[in-house]
Amino acid sequence: MELKQEMARSLLKTSSLSVRTKLLHQTGLSLYNTSHGFHEEEVKKKLEQFPGGSIDLQKEDSGIGILTLNNPSKMNAFSGVMILQLLEKVIELENWTEGKGLIVHGAKNTFSSGSDLNAVKALGTPEDGMTLCMFMQNTLTRFMRLPLISVALVQGRALGGGAEFTTACDFRLMTPESEIRFVHKEMGIIPSWGGATRLVEIIGSRQALKVLSGALKLDSKKALNIGMVDEVLQSSDETECLEEAQEWLKQFIKGPPEVIRALKKSVSSGKELCFEDALQNERDLLGTVWGGPANKEAIARRRKFDT
Template identity: 30%
Template sequence: MQTSKTESYIDEHRLFWFRINRPEKRNAIDYDVMNDLEHALGEAQANPLVRAFIITGAGEQSFCSGGDLSVFHSLYTKEDAYAMLSRMGAILFKLMTLPLPTYALINGTAIGGGCEIASACDQRWAMPHARMGFVQGDLGITTGWGGASMLFEKVPSPQALQMLNSANIYTAVEAERLGFIQKVLEKSEVGSMVVESLVESSAVLRSYKQALITKWEQTNLKERMLAEIEQCAYLWEQDEHHMAVARFLQSKKK
């Protein structure tokens, strides 16, 4: 059952929209949002008429700020962290391998796990004011939901490593130059441009996506993501990470 923390619907063009609706939390991910996203992905896959899946955030400020640290900071051990990380990683694997075209509409800031969600999508379109970056390194951890493995499938390795290693935050135009973003566009253009980018037949669209999924199955994408998640869980329980999270949460109180 969908909660008030998300919104989803199918529009007149048979596009399935999923919106994270927590603007007061910068559209951060908690367990309810995880469950809603998994449910929406199941609905989209089961409906043969759906032509594409689009994920975005409510408001104009944030696409997704990653995991909700006010919820997940209580996870202290490697085992606790792995339970949460592998849960979201499995959901993002479903998004990555959803057998229809997927779009991340980055309508504001996308950091940390927000960029991992975007990496799971086939297309990443951003509004001009959007900012994005894999900032996990500044918290003493790596991408924890399989984001690096997915990023290496979408962006050339040198640019992907630059984004991951630096933990820098990029403008939409800078991210487009790196190959992370495919289009920078205004919000009013999104619906029409998605429609124009797709043929009418959902069967054709799903067939092409299945060919790509088959490639990922042959290169053990799921196993690579799981190994990445295990490494993040190990780093999660280290003092470096817990101290960085404490400093971050303290800065938000000022």
């Protein structure tokens, strides 16, 4: 009996995730806290002072969510309230167990022009800039780690913070006349929502330096050539391109949610963790689906075809 208990304890020990791995997939985790001088509630009170627009979320029965940046009078720029709502929607998506995919787009056929300048002007001190940076890095890192396959649908223009948001998605699609441009240098700043770090991962350090230091206008052809986007859609019509994006995404989310979500988590681990921790996490994720309903059904189907 004691031997069995010891074996069980040993198995539990070897199966336990590393601290880093646990942090990667812990719902609600923030990169920054009070030890970094980040006080989330204080930041929220400041952001509440800048209303306008909304972040809208529609969850389809297909398992695809549609996240809409909705502030068309300002090219869907992020107001303070929209920044707060984005975090609320990310938390909602973290708890959407039936979700498999997500499309992010802007209202009225444009993506986003970044931050609302009224808020930027009012939050003008270096301390304000740092706290806003930490808030958005927290939010977009949680967004990036969602167990959903995400797609940024870029219609019109994605500028500044809008361009940064596209890099937090797994894939990017553009309409023929759209553009992505990191205009931060022209504003006398650098990307601060994690956009530079993620851009290096997407297109490499040399190309990222060119794009950022040149504030290059990436039209759909150029963005496709450097690997910034995965495909250029046929239509520029707001409704039609959204339908195209949904059809494009559906090819990657066929199957039960638990399998798609485990796949996304395993890729996130491979991207963010050291090799050994990523392997351990892949093993533990396998334990959530091996012998599960989808696995048993697939085996039964295969046996039927083989007989």
